[in-house]
Amino acid sequence: MNHATGQTSHPDRVWSVAEHLDDVLSKIAPLDPIELQLLDAQGCVLVEDVTVTVPLPPFDNSSMDGYAVRAADVAQATEAAPVTLTVIGDVAAGSGELPEVGPGQAARIMTGAPLPPGAEAVVPVEWTDGGAGAGPAATMRAASAAPEGAGGEVRIHRPAPAGAHVRARGSDVTQGELALRTGTLLGPSQIGLLAALGRGTVRVRPRPRVVVLSTGSELVQPGEALGPGQIHDSNSFQLTAAARAAGALAYRVGAVADDAETLRATLEDQLIRADVLVTSGGVSVGAYDVVKETLAGLSAEEGKVEFRKLAMQPGKPQGFGLIGPDRIPLLALPGNPVSSYVSFELFVRPVIRALMGLPDVHRPTATARCTAALASSPKGKRQFLRGSYDAEAGTVTPVGGAGSHLIKAMAHANALIVVPEDTTEVPEGADVDVVPLG
Numbered sequence: 001m002n003h004a005t006g007q008t009s010h011p012d013r014v015w016s017v018a019e020h021l022d023d024v025l026s027k028i029a030p031l032d033p034i035e036l037q038l039l040d041a042q043g044c045v046l047v048e049d050v051t052v053t054v055p056l057p058p059f060d061n062s063s064m065d066g067y068a069v070r071a072a073d074v075a076q077a078t079e080a081a082p083v084t085l086t087v088i089g090d091v092a093a094g095s096g097e098l099p100e101v102g103p104g105q106a107a108r109i110m111t112g113a114p115l116p117p118g119a120e121a122v123v124p125v126e127w128t129d130g131g132a133g134a135g136p137a138a139t140m141r142a143a144s145a146a147p148e149g150a151g152g153e154v155r156i157h158r159p160a161p162a163g164a165h166v167r168a169r170g171s172d173v174t175q176g177e178l179a180l181r182t183g184t185l186l187g188p189s190q191i192g193l194l195a196a197l198g199r200g201t202v203r204v205r206p207r208p209r210v211v212v213l214s215t216g217s218e219l220v221q222p223g224e225a226l227g228p229g230q231i232h233d234s235n236s237f238q239l240t241a242a243a244r245a246a247g248a249l250a251y252r253v254g255a256v257a258d259d260a261e262t263l264r265a266t267l268e269d270q271l272i273r274a275d276v277l278v279t280s281g282g283v284s285v286g287a288y289d290v291v292k293e294t295l296a297g298l299s300a301e302e303g304k305v306e307f308r309k310l311a312m313q314p315g316k317p318q319g320f321g322l323i324g325p326d327r328i329p330l331l332a333l334p335g336n337p338v339s340s341y342v343s344f345e346l347f348v349r350p351v352i353r354a355l356m357g358l359p360d361v362h363r364p365t366a367t368a369r370c371t372a373a374l375a376s377s378p379k380g381k382r383q384f385l386r387g388s389y390d391a392e393a394g395t396v397t398p399v400g401g402a403g404s405h406l407i408k409a410m411a412h413a414n415a416l417i418v419v420p421e422d423t424t425e426v427p428e429g430a431d432v433d434v435v436p437l438g
C-alpha cells in the first residue's frame with residue numbers, strides 16, 4: 001500500500017526483502033509503557049529515569065565478621081603485644097539498637113551489621129583471639145552455642161585505621177543520583193539494583209502478546225495419530241517458540257481448518273488479546289488459500305492486509321496489514337515450515353523487538369568462509385540457506401538443501417546463509433554473509 005494515498009500496490013510488483021521490512025516497520029510503534037512487577041520486567045526496556053531515594057548502603061556497615069573498635073585503642077596492637085578490649089555486646093545484621101563503643105571497648109560485629117556509635121573501624125576476627133584467650137582465631141563460635149562470646153574480653157593482634165573494613169553509607173549510590181537511565185534494558189543485575197533501591201514495580205515497555213495460528217485442513221495436533229494426507233502442525237509450535245525467544249509473550253492457537261468463516265471468527269476472538277497476530281499457511285495461489293482469501297477481502301472498517309510477492313527464497317508469498325478496531329499488525333507467513341520460520345526471523349522478530357522499544361531490532365550478521373560450493377541460487381532473489389556456523393573457525397557449512405520443507409535440516413542448523421539477489425553460485429571457500437540464530 002502507498003501510505004500517502006492508501007492505495008494497494010500492483011499485484012505483480014515484486015518487493016525486495018528490504019522494501020517489505022521497511023514497510024512493515026514503518027507501521028510499528030513501540031507499545032505504551034506500563035508498570036510491572038520487577039521480575040515481569042526482565043528483558044524489557046525501562047521507560048523512566050530511576051533516581052535514588054535511599055542511598056546504598058543506607059548506613060555505615062561492616063564488611064567483615066569481627067570487632068567494632070575505636071582506631072586509637074588498637075593503633076599499637078601486635079600479635080606479640082595484643083591490646084585487650086572489653087566486649088560490650090553483639091551487633092548482628094539487622095540490629096536496630098546499637099551499643100555505644102567507649103574507650104577500651106569493642107562490640108562484636110557481623111558482616112552487614114551497622115557500625116555502632118563510637119566505633120570507627122572493624123578488626124576482622126582472624127586478627128584477634130576471638131575472646132578465647134589463645135592465639136589468633138579462625139572463626140567466631142555461634143552465638144547459640146557460645147553466648148559468652150558477646151561479652152568478656154578480646155585481644156586484638158593488629159591495628160585498624162578509621163574506616164577499615166567499613167562500607168560507608170552512600171559509597172555505592174548517593175541520594176538523588178541517577179541509578180538507571182530511561183532506555184536501559186533490564187537484565188538480572190539491573191533488576192537487582194532496582195530491588196536494592198526498594199522498587200517493587202517499574203515502568204517499562206511490556207512484552208508484546210503475540211498470537212500464533214496455523215491454517216490448513218491437513219494439520220493434526222502433535223500427539224494425535226495421522227490419517228491419510230494429514231501431517232502434524234509444526235509451524236504453530238515453531239513460531240510460538242520463536243516469538244518467545246524473541247521476547248514476546250506468545251500464545252499458540254490450535255490449527256484452523258481451511259474455512260473462511262472459521263478463520264474470520266478465530267481472528268476476531270484473538271484480536272482482543274493480541275499485540276501482533278501471526279498466521280502460517282494459505283497465502284499462495286491455490287484454491288484453498290483461505291488466509292489470503294479472507295484477509296485480502298476485509299472491509300475498510302475491518303482493516304487492510306496486503307499480499308505480496310517478495311524477491312526471496314524461501315518466503316516468497318507474504319501478507320502484512322493492520323486489522324481490527326485497534327489496527328493490530330498481522331503478518332501472514334507462508335506455510336512451508338522453513339519458509340514460515342525464515343519469514344519470522346526476517347520480519348516478525350524485528351516487529352516484536354520494535355514493539356518492545358529495543359534498540360537493536362535486527363540480528364547481527366557475520367562473514368564466514370563457506371566450506372562447500374552453493375549452486376543455483378535463484379537469480380534476482382535473496383536466498384536464505386541453512387548452515388552450521390563455527391564462529392571461532394569463521395566457517396559455515398550448508399545443512400540440507402534449499403527445499404522449504406526440510407524441517408530436520410533447519411533443526412540441525414544454527415545460522416542462515418544469505419546469498420544476495422545478484423549471486424547464483426558461490427564457490428567453495430568463498431566468503432558469505434551469515435545470520436547466526438541464537
Ligand SMILES: Nc1nc2c(c(=O)[nH]1)N[C@H]1C(S)=C(S)[C@@H](COP(=O)(O)OP(=O)(O)OC[C@H]3O[C@@H](n4cnc5c(N)ncnc54)[C@H](O)[C@@H]3O)O[C@H]1N2
Binds near residue numbers: 285
Ligand atoms: N502455483 C504455485 N504454487 C505455489 C507457489 C506459487 O508461487 N505458485 N508458491 C509456493 C511457495 S514459494 C510457498 S512458500 C507455498 C506457500 O503456501 P501457503 O502459504 O499457501 O501454505 P500452504 O499451502 O498452506 O502450505 C504449504 C506447505 O506447508 C505445509 N504446512 C502448512 N502449514 C503447516 C503447519 N502448520 N505445520 C507443518 N506444515 C505446514 C503444508 O502442508 C504444505 O505442504 O506455496 C507454494 N506453492
Ligand code: MOO
Binds near residue numbers: 313336404
Ligand atoms: O517461497 Mo516458498 O517460501 O520458497 O517455499
